[in-house]
Amino acid sequence: xxxxxxxxxxxxxxxxxxxxxxxxxxxxxxxxxxxxxxxxxxxxxxxxxxxxxxxxxxxxxxxxxxxxxxxxxxxxxxxxxxxxxxxxxxxxxxxxxxxxxxxxxxxxxxxxxxxxxxxxxxxxxxxxxxxxxxxxxxxxxxxxxxxxxxxxxxxxxxxxxxxxxxxxxxxxxxxxxxxxxxxxxxxxxxxxxxxxxxxxxxxxxxxxxxxxxxxxxxxxxxxxxxxxxxxxxxxxxxxxxxxxxxxxxxxxxxxxxxxxxxxxxxxxxxxxxxxxxxxxxxxxxxxxxxxxxxxxxxxxxxxxxxxxxxxxxxxxxxxxxxxxxxxxxxxxxxx
Amino acid sequence: xxxxxxxxxxxxxxxxxxxxxxxxxxxxxxxxxxxxxxxxxxxxxxxxxxxxxxxxxxxxxxxxxxxxxxxxxxxxxxxxxxxxxxxxxxxxxxxxxxxxxxxxxxxxxxxxxxxx
Numbered sequence: 500x501x502x503x504x505x506x507x508x509x510x511x512x513x514x515x516x517x518x519x520x521x522x523x524x525x526x527x528x529x530x531x532x533x534x535x536x537x538x539x540x541x542x543x544x545x546x547x548x549x550x551x552x553x554x555x556x557x558x559x560x561x562x563x564x565x566x567x568x569x570x571x572x573x574x575x576x577x578x579x580x581x582x583x584x585x586x587x588x589x590x591x592x593x594x595x596x597x598x599x600x601x602x603x604x605x606x607x608x609x610x611x612x613x614x615x616x617x618x619x620x621x622x623x624x625x626x627x628x629x630x631x632x633x634x635x636x637x638x639x640x641x642x643x644x645x646x647x648x649x650x651x652x653x654x655x656x657x658x659x660x661x662x663x664x665x666x667x668x669x670x671x672x673x674x675x676x677x678x679x680x681x682x683x684x685x686x687x688x689x690x691x692x693x694x695x696x697x698x699x700x701x702x703x704x705x706x707x708x709x710x711x712x713x714x715x716x717x718x719x720x721x722x723x724x725x726x727x728x729x730x731x732x733x734x735x736x737x738x739x740x741x742x743x744x745x746x747x748x749x750x751x752x753x754x755x756x757x758x759x760x761x762x763x764x765x766x767x768x769x770x771x772x773x774x775x776x777x778x779x780x781x782x783x784x785x786x787x788x789x790x791x792x793x794x795x796x797x798x799x800x801x802x803x804x805x806x807x808x809x810x811x812x813x814x815x816x817x818x819x820x821x822x823x824x825x826x827x828x829x830x831x832x833x834x
Numbered sequence: 835x836x837x838x839x840x841x842x843x844x845x846x847x848x849x850x851x852x853x854x855x856x857x858x859x860x861x862x863x864x865x866x867x868x869x870x871x872x873x874x875x876x877x878x879x880x881x882x883x884x885x886x887x888x889x890x891x892x893x894x895x896x897x898x899x900x901x902x903x904x905x906x907x908x909x910x911x912x913x914x915x916x917x918x919x920x921x922x923x924x925x926x927x928x929x930x931x932x933x934x935x936x937x938x939x940x941x942x943x944x945x946x947x948x949x950x
Contacts, residue, residue, distance in 0.1 A: 527940060529941060529942060530941075530943060532856075670865070725856070728864065729856065729864060729942060730942055730943065731944070732864055732865025732866075733859060733863045733864040733866070778854075779853055807853070810854060810936075810938070813853075813937065813938065814936070
């Protein structure tokens, strides 16, 4: 029974945990660099390594479990198979401070491993638009139950888009861009049945939890200082400022069917922050503001170091496994 | 410890690597107004370029090409330069497409004005 209560209690926390295991890939579309976002995935298909991503937040208080602090450390490696198709894999390790965990003494362990297959369907350089589709698989049973990892596999087909506003007539608005994702998480099992023995009466108790199908959605609004400098007006700002992208991300989940256990309330976070983008890597930090009491108790924080492998190692690990592009001969400069 | 070693190795790698060529600065400057017709447009990128696969177009507000000849490397292997026809007062759009020496393609555009 205690385990059943624990499984219910971590449901809301799992929603948040799943969200932050997903890291995006940067994408260049015409003048526009869409950076890798921290709490949602974005339309980028690339060779990248996000390591580490560290998130710290306080979970929601439920009728059965008081709030506790959770720290997640995750990474994601993304590899292009072709120019437009990539596979990524990402583990997440979680630490629950007391009173988290099944015995309320805290817990540590890996969440379920997640694999994402993503294909870029359309890219328009002139209008800074990109559209991709993908399938994420959270492999059931690959993580620790003590941190809420489910025993069943979850499949999430998702669409992603990015749009830069460089074609707007007002110069001050042209550095703005939006990205978004809409996914539908389908659990491999519609119910989870837990049988336990009451320690007082010795009676067997059966608890049935309904695993909901969940709309996983979110987006970002970003203002690109690199874009301002290179495509709108060079204001002569300090170099560090010219590499910044202030951003607000929204990472949300809404149970939409089989919701007898979960209810239908939307949970998630709004995440304002900033991303510094360089030639070979980016660094981002964002606050995590719960959208309601079911999403968390306090403002959390997430930070990520993200490497552009296609720029770091363009001739080896940073290029697609199958590519039809033949590089021209290297020129000799200074002659 | 192993992860830290991998991360440090990756951080060290950029010094020997190449990346997407992005616009660093330009002359005339992005979004600027110049008093008289410039002789050429020079764009400095963040990476070395393949000149055979790199180009600059300069168009007036009617879409007429105003560059004179093909773009060539400037004083540095990261600079691309194109000569201009005499430019009457107006707004001009610079469209660049480049290939960095590591075969990354990038493209972009910006505008500048000639006149008071």
